[in-house]
Amino acid sequence: MSGFPVRRPRRLRQNETLRAMVRETEININDLIYPFFVIHGRGIKNPVPSMPGVYQLSIDNLVKEAAGVVAAGIPAVLLFGIPAVKDEVGSGAYDPRGIVQEAVRALKGAYPELLVITDVCLCEYTSHGHCGLVDDGQILNDPTLELIAKTALSHVEAGADIVAPSDMMDGRVGAIRRLLDKEGFTHIPILAYAAKFASAFYGPFREAAASAPRFGDRRSYQMDPANSNEALREVELDLQEGADMIMVKPALPYLDIIRRVKDTFNAPLVAYQVSGEYAMLKAAAANGWLDEEKTVLESLTAIKRAGADLIITYYALDVARWLK
Numbered sequence: 311m312s313g314f315p316v317r318r319p320r321r322l323r324q325n326e327t328l329r330a331m332v333r334e335t336e337i338n339i340n341d342l343i344y345p346f347f348v349i350h351g352r353g354i355k356n357p358v359p360s361m362p363g364v365y366q367l368s369i370d371n372l373v374k375e376a377a378g379v380v381a382a383g384i385p386a387v388l389l390f391g392i393p394a395v396k397d398e399v400g401s402g403a404y405d406p407r408g409i410v411q412e413a414v415r416a417l418k419g420a421y422p423e424l425l426v427i428t429d430v431c432l433c434e435y436t437s438h439g440h441c442g443l444v445d446d447g448q449i450l451n452d453p454t455l456e457l458i459a460k461t462a463l464s465h466v467e468a469g470a471d472i473v474a475p476s477d478m479m480d481g482r483v484g485a486i487r488r489l490l491d492k493e494g495f496t497h498i499p500i501l502a503y504a505a506k507f508a509s510a511f512y513g514p515f516r517e518a519a520a521s522a523p524r525f526g527d528r529r530s531y532q533m534d535p536a537n538s539n540e541a542l543r544e545v546e547l548d549l550q551e552g553a554d555m556i557m558v559k560p561a562l563p564y565l566d567i568i569r570r571v572k573d574t575f576n577a578p579l580v581a582y583q584v585s586g587e588y589a590m591l592k593a594a595a596a597n598g599w600l601d602e603e604k605t606v607l608e609s610l611t612a613i614k615r616a617g618a619d620l621i622i623t624y625y626a627l628d629v630a631r632w633l634k
Contacts, residue, residue: 333616337607339383340634343427344582344626346517348372348413360514361585362592366392369409369416375425376417380443381414382630384544386425386476388622389413390519393435399443400432404460412467418469427501428465430458430475430486439523441477441531449530453487462486466495474557476503478531480547487552502553505567508532511586514537518585523567541567542574549577558618560584562609565616570615581618583610586625603632 345364349356354368367375379387391410393402402408410428417426432454433441443455454477462473463486472489476484483502490498508529516522533540545556558568561581572579574626591609594601607627613621623629 335611337610337614337629339630340385341614341618341620342384342626342629343386343388343622344379344384345390345414345622345624346372346375346389347392348409350394350409358514358518360517360589361598363623364518364588369413372413372422373416374628376421378627380421380424382543382627384626384630385428386472387417387430388427389417390429390462391434392520392565396435398436398437400435400457400531401437402465403430403432404457406464406467407596408464410462411504414465414468420566425471425474426469427474428462428467428470429494430462430473431477432457432461433477433521433523434519438525439527440523441528442479447525448468450481451481451531454479455482459485460491462500463489463493463495466498467493468488470553472499472501474501474503475557476488476506478503478506478528478533479549483548483553484551485582489503492543492565499554500552501557502548503559503582504545504548504553505571506532506557507535507560507564508561509535509563509584511563511584514585514589535563538567538570542570545575545577549575554578555580555620557582557622560587561613561618562587562622565612568613568616568618579617580620580621580622581616582614583613583621583623585624591625607632 322328332600349366349368351368352370354408356366357369358364388545389410393409431441433439438444440449458477486500496534556579557580558564559582561583568581594600611620
């Protein structure tokens with residue numbers, strides 16, 4: 311009795327009402343995190359050529375743009391800062407009056423209910439463009455940890471709700487947790503870029519954040535795209551060190567990693583639909599090769615279906631509009 315014609319899966323696909331009733335995976339506005347790039351100055355809204363619809367914003371325009379995020383019901387934003395001056399030790403990253411710190415104060419002052427997540431890294435702030443201190447061409451792990459933790463603390467002191475270390479230095483989650491706890495911020499969650507791969511899909515982001523390395527690449531600290539078991543080890547270490555949420559980055563090329571991480575740890579999982587994923591979809595839609603709305607929603611559904619609880623995407627505002 312289990313075969314055709316008794317079992318007919320098409321019975322539940324006859325119309326949209328039926329399809330919606332049995333749908334296994336759905337995108338919700340509460341699943342979305344919207345990234346922003348913030349820069350010094352006033353009245354600035356610099357378009358990022360490789361990411362149509364994405365801008366470098368001065369703080370006054372950031373606050374204006376965030377009004378749309380709040381109105382759309384998107385619960386959280388992720389901030390990346392572009393400093394006025396860079397140096398060898400990335401001092402702008404942990405300057406109490408730095409660009410991200412000032413942006414956090416402005417956003418929390420204007421929209422207290424908006425969750426502000428800050429990217430914690432040195433790459434945008436160093437003259438060499440790497441995520442850690444450099445000595446004779448080598449990226450130094452342990453000396454970098456103090457600066458990463460110091461950066462996270464400065465963000466929290468400015469009002470950040472969640473800090474998200476993206477540098478991929480070994481031990482950075484533990485260093486941040488210890489310093490935050492020592493300073494009385496035991497309640498602040500850490501969202502760790504736990505499985506961050508050395509991906510070719512980051513190209514447009516490096517234009518947006520002005521963070522391309524001046525020499526070499528980041529393969530000595532970001533993960534080899536070929537490795538899956540290593541991703542589980544990275545996630546396990548970050549959770550042991552005190553991460554409250556973990557991230558897989560990029561998203562769509564790493565759906566298998568998202569699934570393995572979720573099945574293994576069942577921890578709150580964020581996936582980042584990165585700049586290259588966004589740029590490809592934008593380019594195909596602009597050329598009329600793909601239906602933008604349908605393709606984006608299908609892509610995000612795949613990410614959610616693979617196991618992501620939350621998705622960082624430059625499409626968040628569009629998705630919020632499409633879902634209504």
